[in-house]
Amino acid sequence: MFDDFPEPARSQLVSAFEEGRTRPEWCFVDGRARLAFWAPFPGAEPVITWQFEPGPDPEVASRLLRRGLATLKLTKIIHDIALPPGLTPVVDRAVEHEALLGAGFALEVERLMLEWRAGSDLPEEPGRLRYRPARDLGEAEVLDVLIRISEGSLDHDTRVELATSGAEHEARWMFDDLMSRKAKPGWFVIGYAGDSPVGLVAPDDHSIAYIGVVPEHRGHGYVDDLLAHGTRTLAEAGVERVVAATDVANTPTAAAFLRAGYAEVGRLHRYYWRA
Template identity: 35%
Template sequence: MRPLTGREELDLFSRLPYTLNEELADDLDTGRRRAPWMWVALRGDRLVARAAWWGRPEDGAPSFLDVFDIDDTEPDRVGIGVRLLRTAMPQVLRAGTTPPEYIRFVPADWREDARARGVVEDRMAALEQVGARLFVERLRLEWRPGTPVPEPNGRLRFRAVRDTEEILDLMTRTLDGTLDAYSRDELTRLPAREAAARHHDDELARYTTPRDWWRIATLPGGEAVGFVVAAHNDYNPIIAYIGVLPAHRGNGYIDDILAEGTRVLVRQDVPRIRAATDVGNVPMADAFQRAGYVNYERQITMTWS
């Protein structure tokens, strides 16, 4: 069990299939991955397990573990996964710190497919033995070209965000009654305003796409009812954040706001639009479905306390 020696071992690392394999070379070139953060377990010259962490180029430590695979033909595959993690984690992570979360994309129907379910549960079992616990399962969604996008119906007006203070105020207000697992968890430790500011600074402020893609939804008289943040992350055009203020929920405005965020990105002639929401956030999941977004896979997130 060892880290990669360098980029020249990417073919070895990619012998186990996963959708992120095609991004590994670019991630190494940009500093989002580093060879010492990419570990393999070998039996002779055969790859039997692997793990890799991802981080921002400017950070000295990884942000999350997002590649963890075990050859499912191995009789002791859970044990091999545990050994790999226990060997790699002390070398990759800073001593005394809580390990970053584990994120895994899985088939949308993984629970119904016996083989897929076994693979997912084996990985989760190995992670549980090194202290991780399931935090949330999310739907990963995609809008594809050719999917109809409704024109504005006149119920709402849309404009750009005036300044950071305005978006922070709206983000803070939408946290009241939120169904999002990350936000609910943050609110157990932080006041709503501070949680909103952290989300803004750690994620939204890092997007390099134009701020006028961020749209405020108002009633014809000018009262704000919600907002949507359309952006492009390191890989895809995305609906990064969307919310309706508590006083205006239950009126179907989420459909109008999501349509506006979709229109903003469609005007950029994008090949797709990605989004995600918690399995438990049924109103948001239903809105994406009505808007024609396809649930193409799910995301398992596990955390260490």
């Protein structure tokens, strides 16, 4: 089935298959429309339409999406369209947009795509926190921090998951995702003020995958400390381009990235399908 996809998609699918993140039976083709689903870590259910080439006909692409969702008996799925600032999928990716709506997807969230590049000023670490690698801690301790960070979160996905699946389920999924990332063992850390956990930052091989502060420590600028630590970790490892994303509505986190020297490079338009 991977052979039905042109390069570079075919090679990406083969690589993802070898990592346990996609399967041939998660791929579908209808004429010039192609679709592949993707899971964030081995053993997880597919959560996103990773490779979606709608072709010229939105009705054919909608039919392909519906077939894929029904065949895999999925209950929810995400599709992202990334565009430069000022563009909109309604106009600039019209066929894809119409195909998604025709298959029952809804455009719910707009996210800032952010980037820090080598040569830019590095954010300073104030030295207020000491850091411990998450892999050196007990699983229960890391899960507890993730559960506490989710309380009062402004992130759309987190709020939806809390409402539908609960904080413990969301924390477990996030834990498994972050532990599966391509990162050195000491990169994913929890920051402490004294003996009190303040929050965490989880860089992977090229991005700030997750960052958050527990409720009792919010309002003191600790997100800046955590982000500075995560960015410097990647920069010192030789990463020349660090990417991140956050909901447009999550203005405190967006402001922290801009203070840290990140620039907005685009908008990610996120569509959701739920059974």
